[in-house]
Every structure is written in C-alpha cells, then in structure tokens.
Amino acid sequence: MTALLEQWAARVRAAAADRTPLRLRGGGSKDFYGEPPAGGTLAVLDTRAHAGIVAYEPTELVVTARCGTPLAELEAVLAERGQTLPFEPPHFGPGATVGGCVAAGLSGPRRAQAGALRDFVLGARLLDGRGELLAFGGQVMKNVAGYDVPRLLAGSLGTLGLIVEVSLKVLPFAVATRTLRFDMPQTQALATLNAWGGQPLPVSASAWSDGVLHVRLEGAAAAVDAATRKLGGETLAGQAAAAFWQSLREQTHPFFGGDAAIPLWRLSLPSVTPPLDLPGTPLIEWGGAQRWLRGGDATTVRAAAARAGGHATLFRGDARGNGVFQPLAPPLAQIHRRLKAAFDPHGVFNPGRMYPEF
C-alpha cells in the first residue's frame, strides 16, 4: 500500500470506530446527483490525490487508472492512440474524475449501441468499510473468477467503498461518422428508431426533441455511406454534429437549461414505450430507452414509468422527501441493505446517497 492509501485506510478505520461517516468526493462535478448526504455535513475524503494512469496498452484494449485521475486527462491519453471510452460518460464539469465517473455509473449518447459504463468495467480495487484494500476482476476481457464486484461498484455512488483504481475496456474510435436530421413527430420517431434498431445499421446515437430526430451513424466508411443512402435525412456538418452530441452528453443542450428549479427527470423505459401521458414534451435518447422530462410530480412520473416497465430518477432538482431513485421492491431492498453491511458494516461511506435507509 502506498503511504496515501495507508493514510486513507487509517482514516476509514477511525471513521468506523467513531461512527463518523465520510463523504467520498472527486472533483465534485456530480455533487448534484443522488440523495443529499444523510446526517448533515460530513467530513470529505477528497480522492483527487490518488491520480494517474497505472497501465495502458492499446493492443490489450484496457486502461487502468487511479480514482483521482481527471476524466479529461484519461480521454486525452486514449485519443492519442485512437481509442476512447465507448460509453461516452458525461463529465458535468471540468473536475470530473475517473473514480467519480465509475461510482456515478452514467453513460452518454452511445449507450444503447455500445453498452453502458458497467459493461466496460473489468476490474477494480476497493477500500472497504473495514479499511481493507481489495482487488476484484482484472485487466482481461473475460474473467469469471469470483463474483462480479467491479460491475457492482459501477453506479454504486460510493456506498460500498472507495473505488481506488479501475480497469476499463476501451475501443478504437470509429473510422467514419455522420449525423442525419429528420423532421418527425414523437410517435413516428419512436416507431422509426425501434424499426431501425432491428436492422443491421450502424446507428450509434439518437436524440429526438421538439419535432426533430437526430441520428448518428458510426462505423466503417462504407457502412456509414450505405446507411446514409438507405435512411435519407439531412446531413449535419461535422462540427455542428459533434457539438450537438456533446451538448446532450454534458446536458448543455437548451432542453436542460432555463429555470434550475424545474426538476429534471430521467426515465429509463423499454424503448418501444409509446409517448407517455405526462405534461411537457420529453427529450428522447437511446433509441427511445432514455427520456428526459422537465417538471412533473414524483408520484405521477414514477407511476407512469413503472406502468411502462421502467423507472424514473429525479436527476436534478429537489426531491422534497420523495426520493431521488425509484423505491425498491422489499426483497431487493433487503439484499441492498445486507450488501451495504457486507462491504461497509459501520456505514462509513456516503450514507444515504442512494437510498436514505443506507
């Protein structure tokens, strides 16, 4: 263990002994996400001191980085070798770190086609609630030795422990990309996206809002050209297209702007769900599987999402006691509580960040 990790481990043990929980924090770019910390202001464990890329071999398609590594730095190093994190994680600010990115578990526009962040997590080192440093998974593509703790940590919001280091699968950038634009009402856009999804087309992202559907194609030049001929639409200039997808990934698109007091709901639904009977027009991504909504009350939005077979997250805004995440069925809630106790028996890490009861 490095001196810093020794120090962190000692801090965790002390926190466990005194029952003084810690708030894990990288660059703070996702402070807005999840429940506010339970029990008021907590001591912050700043993860940024443990930074740097530990190993990167482009031919192995794997990168290993410490938790405090700036996400932007990691992406720049990959880009130099023509590679990328295919799930396009949102940064939500210049300070985003790799550890925070994995703990938040969020994925960007390419998610429906390439997979989510969790699909690219190969290994992790974790400082658990006993102050022990544990390694799970590894740096190879396939590994079924032991339970898949690394993927469990993706999106765990720091509730199970401090993710000290992660290994991620990376992929080469697509050779060619093109963005097509179509004027289309919501119902037709949903039907179209699902129909295209069932065909071997190189669609790598989609977004519908305000009567306009954007579709991004990525792949071999020949495949992108063939798909363009097949789908039609209007081609966006390269730079404008890149800026558009970036604005969705980072939520700088006007849909996400305006009055910050209006809640932003994220609905995760079966892609074929018809337009929901909720006030306001959504912004739709992931081929219909992710829908953003401004405003709406928790009970109505949650009920609509659940009826459709999905769930709703209060992504930004004040939960006012309604919970940020959709409540869990009792048997699942019980497993969650027990898992929390398994990794963090004294409740040291981010208490209440995911669900108030742990």
Add this chain to the structure above:
Amino acid sequence: MTMDSTAAGPRFDVDRSLLVARLRAVLPPDSLLAEEEDLRPYECDGLTAYRQLPLLVALPASEAEAQAVLRVCHELKAPVVPRGAATGLSGGAMPHRDGVVVSLARLKKILRIDPLSRTAVVQPGVRNLAVSEAAAPHGLYYAPDPSSQIACTIGGNVAENSGGVHCLKYGLTVHNVLRVRGLTVAGEIVEFGGAALDAPGLDLLALMNGSEGMLALITEVTVRLTPKPELAQVVLASFDDVTKAGNAVASIIAAGIIPAGLEMMDKKATHAVEPYVNAGYDMNAEAILLCESDGTPEEVAEEIGRMRAVLEESGAAEIRVSQSEAERLKFWAGRKAAFPAVGRITPDYLCMDGTIPRKNLARMLIAIAEMEGRYGLRCANVFHAGDGNLHPLIMYDANQPGQLEQATAFGAEILELSVALGGTITGEHGVGIEKIVQMCAQFTPQELDAFHRLKQAFDPDARLNPGKAIPTAARCREYRQTRGGFPDTPAADAPRF
C-alpha cells in the same frame, strides 16, 4: 476412477424421509427422483472426473413448483444445487450429497419474442441455440454463442456468464441480458434488471451473471436480440510458428480492428479436428487463426482487406477467405467441434479456461509445450485469442494410475501461470469445484471473505450450491502451506489483478 469429492463443501443434517414426503406433497409424482438408478445420471456435469450422488433430484415444471421446492428445502435446511443442461466444465452443477438438485430442464418455454424491442423472454431451461432459432424469422439472433449452444441452457449461461466465439465484438452473456427473475434460497421471488436498459439501485443484475447458481435460482431471463449482419466472412490464416500467430492477434487489435471473432488453434487441435469434420485446415500449420468480419457487404470487403494486410505482414504462410456461407460455416465447424474432436482421440481430457493479456499468448503456448514434456501428457490448444481466453485441452487416460493427478497438476500450473501473466484462472467456464483451490492463488483471504459476505447477503445460511466457487479460509491456508509460494497478503500495490 474419479476425484475425491468429499471436500465439496460442508455437511448438512437433513432428514431425508421427511424431505421426500414434503417434496412429494408439492410436486407431481414424476417430478421427484429418489432411487439411486434415477439419481445416477445427475451425479456430474461436463466435468466428469468429479462425481457425487445427490440426496434427491427435483424437476419442477413451473416457477411455482420451483418455489414450492425451495420453500420446503428452506424449511428443512436442505442445500439446493441448480442444474441446467449440465454442460458446465467446472463442476458447478455437481450435486451435494446432502442436497436436492433442482433441474430446470422442464422450464423450457420461450415466453415471448418481441422483434420491435429486440428482446426475448425465456424460461431458464431454454437452450441457447433455440433462442436464436426462434428469433431468426425476424432477422435477429442471440449473440453469445458458446460452442455448447445446441445443448446448454440460458439459465446456465447466465450463471456462468458464458462467452462464445463472437464475444469480442458482441459481448458476453452479461452484456446481452436485460433482466433475470429468480427465487432466493428462501423461495422469495426477486427481479434483477428490468425491461429498460437499467434499473434503480445497485447493479445486482451484473452480479447474477457468473454467480454459479450461488445467489439465486433463475426462473426467467430477458435477453437482448441483435440484428443479423447482412454478411459475414471469415479469414483462415496459417502460421508456421505459434509466436507469429500470437503476435498477429495483437497486431490486428493494434490496427484498430475489432473482428467479429478471432480464434486460434494449434497443430494438435487442428489435427484432432480435421479428420472429424473436414474443415479444410492446413495440416502443416503450427497454428491457424480464424478472423471474422461482419456487417454490410461494403464494410466486410473493406475490413477483410485490412485484416489480410495485417495477417500478411505478421507472416501468415497461407490466407484463405470464405467464399460462401457454406464455406464460412465449414471453417467454423472445426473450431466449434474442437472439444468433442479431442475427446475422440483421447480417453479423457481436462479443459482449462485461463485468460491472459493477448501479448502473452505465445509465451503461454511455449510454456505449455514445456509442461507437456514434464508431465508426460499431450495438450491441444484452442484459444478465444481475441479475448486472450485459453482452452488448453489436457489429454489423459483415467484408467492409467496417476494420470488424472498428473493432468490436474498440469492444469493447475497453467492456471497459476495465467495469474502470474496478469490474467485469471477462468474466463468463462467458472470456478465450480474444479478451480476452487486456484482461487487461493488469485485472491487474498480478505477478498475471499468479502465474497463470502456478499453471498450471505443473498443466502445467509450458505445453502445454495454450497462448497462451490469460493474456497474457505482453511482450504486456502492448506493450499498455501503445501504450495509454499503464496504470501498471505500480497503487496497490495503489486499488479496482481
């Protein structure tokens, strides 16, 4: 002869006659097996060297029956071992002598194929290939394609997080499953994941994949279906040297190509396969590579061109590109039949499953060749080279005294070398009973404790598939003492992953 399997987990004090009476009350007459001759076929899975008769076998035909069985077992504190098609190669479905094997073979309905949302909802006993066959009329298929796909079940695939020859591009089971419904050991219904792309809370769905039947009994699975590519073509390249072939694999990835499949076979493997399936492999080659491209015809032509260039530069002695779907399937038939083909030329074989960084493929092959001499046994090598996943097939004759022990020691050395080379002891076949001891080489006692605690969150009394996958601390102490080499707590900063 068979291995001593008495080490397979703790004993349970179960009242057999009471258990039989209670299970008879909740199951139709033909759904409970209790006579030794009926139990015999269930004594092992694909790892035939380890055998154990179960106390009973239950064959529920619905989730409700499975639930009733689990509730009775829970009440009477009997261990439960889930079983699919028993093609598993690590002994994961090997029975427990005090327990009930719950076979999911009768839960084999495809409940729904939805072409628009590209999903299928299936019962756990549905065979892997049956899903793709049912989806085919819609131009869709289920991407993970283990070579055992005609027989193995979706429940088993989830439990092992199975891969196939196309998972470099299309992912493993974990990447293609949206939802798992199951029963806890107490018989409570739980759902992990859902009909959407993600679910609230911790990612328990990820945890279910590869959980080896130790966290829940799977009763229903929603899988993602993938559009069938317009065209697929495979390049068959021969090499006169295994090192060149190994390096060619790394060069293909370095060139920014992600092949739909990238497989390698050494000379012993091709020589076993060729007389069996006539795949047309080069019999003079020291190693062959199968490198597949799929997509639109234009895309495939472009990619095959790039693959060919890299393979030529890597020193391929001969390169052939499949010219028809029939020829493509023929080239693949050899690879897919590799295990049974080797099974024909040797009385018995052990299939290893380590994964290593691709750059070490050639090094591993050379080391295995050296081990063959030392153990006096032959080993054919079949690799999911694109993923760095190795399947050395160690040939032995169980009727020759000492050979199984030699083969086991040979395998253990390969697994330990996999860990030392920066890899893992199992890429897709699971730990089961077979590699449980090598877990001690890959994980510290603290990490193994964490696994045990994780299991307790689902199964507090450790009655679901007990004694598998995660060794006890005592077992590892013993292992370390006899091996000598493994420190109790490896330096945490060593690249030990």
